[in-house]
Amino acid sequence: MLQLNGGCHWWEGGSLVKDVIVPFFLGFYHAFKRTFTIKHPFVRLRWTDRYRGRVVLNIDRCVSCRSCVNICPNKTLEMVVYKKRLLPQYDAGRCCFCNLCVEVCPTMALSMSPEVEWDEYTRKGMIRPPDRFSEPIKPVAEKTVTVKILDKRRGVAHR
Amino acid sequence: MIELSFAEIVELILKVLIFPGVAFPLLFAVIVIWFERKFLARIMLRIGPLHVGPFNRTGLLQPIADFIKLIQKEIIVPENAYKFLYNLAPILAALVASLSVAFIPYAPKPDGGYWVIFYTPLSLLVILAIFTARPFIMVGAGWASNSKYCTIGALRAALQLLAYEVPIVLSLASIVIMSRSFDLSRIIESQSSIWFIVLQPIGFIVILISMMAELSRRPFDIPVAEQELVFGWPTEYTGTQFALVMVSEYYDLCAVASLITLFFLGGWMGPAIPFIPPMLSGIIWFLLKMAIVTVVIIMGRGIYPRLRIDQLLDAGWTVLIPLATIQILITLVTAQWWLPLVGGG
Ligand code: SF4
Ligand code: SF4
Numbered sequence A: 001m002l003q004l005n006g007g008c009h010w011w012e013g014g015s016l017v018k019d020v021i022v023p024f025f026l027g028f029y030h031a032f033k034r035t036f037t038i039k040h041p042f043v044r045l046r047w048t049d050r051y052r053g054r055v056v057l058n059i060d061r062c063v064s065c066r067s068c069v070n071i072c073p074n075k076t077l078e079m080v081v082y083k084k085r086l087l088p089q090y091d092a093g094r095c096c097f098c099n100l101c102v103e104v105c106p107t108m109a110l111s112m113s114p115e116v117e118w119d120e121y122t123r124k125g126m127i128r129p130p131d132r133f134s135e136p137i138k139p140v141a142e143k144t145v146t147v148k149i150l151d152k153r154r155g156v157a158h159r
Numbered sequence B: 001m002i003e004l005s006f007a008e009i010v011e012l013i014l015k016v017l018i019f020p021g022v023a024f025p026l027l028f029a030v031i032v033i034w035f036e037r038k039f040l041a042r043i044m045l046r047i048g049p050l051h052v053g054p055f056n057r058t059g060l061l062q063p064i065a066d067f068i069k070l071i072q073k074e075i076i077v078p079e080n081a082y083k084f085l086y087n088l089a090p091i092l093a094a095l096v097a098s099l100s101v102a103f104i105p106y107a108p109k110p111d112g113g114y115w116v117i118f119y120t121p122l123s124l125l126v127i128l129a130i131f132t133a134r135p136f137i138m139v140g141a142g143w144a145s146n147s148k149y150c151t152i153g154a155l156r157a158a159l160q161l162l163a164y165e166v167p168i169v170l171s172l173a174s175i176v177i178m179s180r181s182f183d184l185s186r187i188i189e190s191q192s193s194i195w196f197i198v199l200q201p202i203g204f205i206v207i208l209i210s211m212m213a214e215l216s217r218r219p220f221d222i223p224v225a226e227q228e229l230v231f232g233w234p235t236e237y238t239g240t241q242f243a244l245v246m247v248s249e250y251y252d253l254c255a256v257a258s259l260i261t262l263f264f265l266g267g268w269m270g271p272a273i274p275f276i277p278p279m280l281s282g283i284i285w286f287l288l289k290m291a292i293v294t295v296v297i298i299m300g301r302g303i304y305p306r307l308r309i310d311q312l313l314d315a316g317w318t319v320l321i322p323l324a325t326i327q328i329l330i331t332l333v334t335a336q337w338w339l340p341l342v343g344g345g
Helices: A016-030 A067-071 A100-104 B006-017 B023-043 B062-072 B083-103 B123-145 B148-179 B184-189 B201-214 B239-264 B278-303 B309-338
Strands: A043-045 A055-057 A077-082 A085-091 A110-112 A143-145 A147-151 A155-158
Touching: A016 B023, A016 B278, A055 A085, A067 A077, A067 A100, A100 A110, B023 B062, B023 B083, B023 B239, B023 B278, B062 B239, B083 B123, B083 B239, B123 B148, B123 B184, B123 B239, B148 B184, B148 B201, B148 B309, B184 B239, B201 B239, B201 B278, B201 B309, B239 B278
Parallel strands: A043 A143
Antiparallel strands: A055 A110, A077 A085, A147 A155
């Protein structure tokens, strides 16, 4: 028989059943399986409890001791005057979520929140003065899902 | 001068404008584009279009949104292009692709005729001629664009024609032998007791594969191979022209799904649905079978990797053509036994 492409026919190196027929039905079966991705803006992933997202300040507890500013490795925090008080201001673009400020704060005024969606349109918007630094995290979407291992062959899936 | 009565004129307008004329392939294209995106997404365990349209985040109007976006865009004609042919090709592609629907009968009428826009006893040959015209438009568009990707894509389209055209014609020969007619409605009528997919399974597989190559669907999307040739022969098209090219592809899919239904799945044949006139139930059965064929054709895009052009030619000439020939021989030998079943010829 005439042999093109270096003696390798299109059907060689595989079998009709394994490479053509089984994938067909497997694909059809996949179409009715749970999807791996989620309808993101409407459904969100629920992060684990100690997830390190944005740092949140509790204004009432802060005693303006400046420890957090001193320990921060990235110069993320800076003391500013806000309503006649000296309070830390947070530059989200610089934070590396190292948790040092949270640990060092004597009054537990700082805490790590699980919030991850705080994008801004400008770089200046990333700098959060004490009022925005202390605003509570946005309510998550109407529905949240957690990561769960379902299938050994397929890896993680959401539920 | 043909004298048409008022009822006939109304019927003709209904056929041309709504079904199976202008509106039906367009609606088919919109629904299939949405379904394809959603279904492929589900095969890949994604979600697919989500935001546009009603019905609880199904993205139902996504194809229409895409279409509106494309219409808004500027039409850019490359400086070195052969302008006349470049601008003509997308229009021709959509026109030629929508032509074939005019010759496909979709249901029997109560008075003994067929629900078809233009009836001719040689409709099979007309359809083949229309199908052969498409690669020439591809080649013309690719050449007129005067860019390397388009030219390579066009040449590949021309080469691909060599691989699928002969098997299609050969396996249609066995259908013509069986039904003793070039008339598409006669071909359906002769399947009233048994569908041709039972009598000619080899022919069905050959036709399915070569029709997928004709449509340049995924395992055979060699002329538009995205990873190698940006977008193949329509690379340079933008805006409305690109929309026309896309729509012409789905018009073709509509025609091919209709044809496979008609050749092998018995067209409008099916058990009568209660409380529905036989013509309407015929159309419903036809559309149902078309939908199944469309799903099978679309599946290829989610599952199979692309063949190389030499592999396709190799497969066409060493596998499909012998298979089609074997089918002709089997049909010739066994035709006399089946003839009472297919209406005596
Ligand atoms: S988490 Fe680390 S980088 Fe971020 S503000 Fe606190 S100390 Fe600075
Ligand atoms: S360490 Fe705590 S109490 Fe001290 S300034 Fe920072 S936030 Fe306020």
